[in-house]
Amino acid sequence: MTADPQFRTDVLRGLASTPKAIPARWLYDSRGSELFDEITRLPSYYPTRTESALLQRIMPEVAARVGPGRAVVEFGAGSLTKTPLLLEAIAPAFYVPVDISGDYLRASAEELVAKLPGVPIHPVEADFVQGMDLPDDLLALPKLGFFPGSTIGNFIPASATDLLRHFRRTLGTGALLLIGMDRVKPVERLLAAYDDPEGVTAAFNLNLLERINRELDGTVPIDTFRHEARWNDILGRIEMHLVAGRDVEFRIGGQPFRMTKGESIHTENSHKYGPRGGRTLLLAGGWTPVVEWTDAARDFAVVLAEA
Numbered sequence: 001m002t003a004d005p006q007f008r009t010d011v012l013r014g015l016a017s018t019p020k021a022i023p024a025r026w027l028y029d030s031r032g033s034e035l036f037d038e039i040t041r042l043p044s045y046y047p048t049r050t051e052s053a054l055l056q057r058i059m060p061e062v063a064a065r066v067g068p069g070r071a072v073v074e075f076g077a078g079s080l081t082k083t084p085l086l087l088e089a090i091a092p093a094f095y096v097p098v099d100i101s102g103d104y105l106r107a108s109a110e111e112l113v114a115k116l117p118g119v120p121i122h123p124v125e126a127d128f129v130q131g132m133d134l135p136d137d138l139l140a141l142p143k144l145g146f147f148p149g150s151t152i153g154n155f156i157p158a159s160a161t162d163l164l165r166h167f168r169r170t171l172g173t174g175a176l177l178l179i180g181m182d183r184v185k186p187v188e189r190l191l192a193a194y195d196d197p198e199g200v201t202a203a204f205n206l207n208l209l210e211r212i213n214r215e216l217d218g219t220v221p222i223d224t225f226r227h228e229a230r231w232n233d234i235l236g237r238i239e240m241h242l243v244a245g246r247d248v249e250f251r252i253g254g255q256p257f258r259m260t261k262g263e264s265i266h267t268e269n270s271h272k273y274g275p276r277g278g279r280t281l282l283l284a285g286g287w288t289p290v291v292e293w294t295d296a297a298r299d300f301a302v303v304l305a306e307a
């Protein structure tokens with residue numbers, strides 16, 4: 001298999017820096033996406049089921065505020081459970097899933113077409129993180145951006161702000177944005193969600209090392225590493241790390257690396273927001289919150305904001 005040159009660059013650069021860190025997007029190869037899907041069904045991983053139930057409950061109200069005839073632009077290829085809740089409720093003019101992976105986009109668009117025969121789908125292959133323009137035939141329509149899943153939490157606040165500004169530029173004035181954000185909650189619950197007793201999140205994290213060995217000709221001794229979820233209180237985020245259990249040396253594409261016992265590779269951030277922090281982030285990104293909904297336990301928030 002020929003590796004993505006960006007994967008090689010990110011891994012070699014990330015392992016040469018201090019502290020070691022690799023961008024989270026590389027966790028999601030096909031095995032990683034499968035494992036993430038399994039994570040969303042774990043008893044201790046509350047975000048997916050909490051957000052889905054919340055979306056289901058609030059959809060009549062969302063539909064009343066959003067109205068029909070919009071182009072719904074989802075940043076990411078869309079989930080078969082969450083996206084239909086929105087599209088069935090609001091009668092959009094178009095559904096526009098945007099994803100960097102064309103193959104994934106086409107496969108998921110096909111499944112959604114089957115589920116929602118009445119909604120015209122217009123997939124766009126683009127890297128929404130870099131900022132992008134919509135096809136001309138959609139420009140005249142009013143827009144609703146959809147960014148569920150607390151994916152915004154993967155970005156450090158400076159990048160999250162840039163991303164929200166890109167969304168605003170892509171969608172234009174008068175646009176609305178429906179976004180999911182995970183809430184700060186007791187540390188034990190957060191740690192359980194990111195270090196489940198079943199070991200699925202550990203397998204998801206360790207899969208990155210398998211991918212490195214396979215795609216980048218690596219000799220990383222995977223058994224030497226263990227998954228760790230940490231709550232970083234000052235930065236308000238869960239961090240995933242791969243911690244070396246002993247001093248180790250390995251090569252990646254011929255290049256040597258060494259790590260000392262206890263040293264880690266930081267692989268993912270998942271920022272959690274309180275009500276003020278979440279809304280301030282939206283405002284900093286150019287979006288004015290209009291309504292915010294949460295589940296009864298206040299575990300997860302969905303915010304409707306306007307450009």
Ligand code: AVJ
Pocket residue numbers: 039047149150151153154193194201268269270
């Ligand atoms: C897909 C980024 C929302 O941060 O909760 C879940 C990813 N990582 N368990 C999250 C994830 C480990 C997830 N997001």
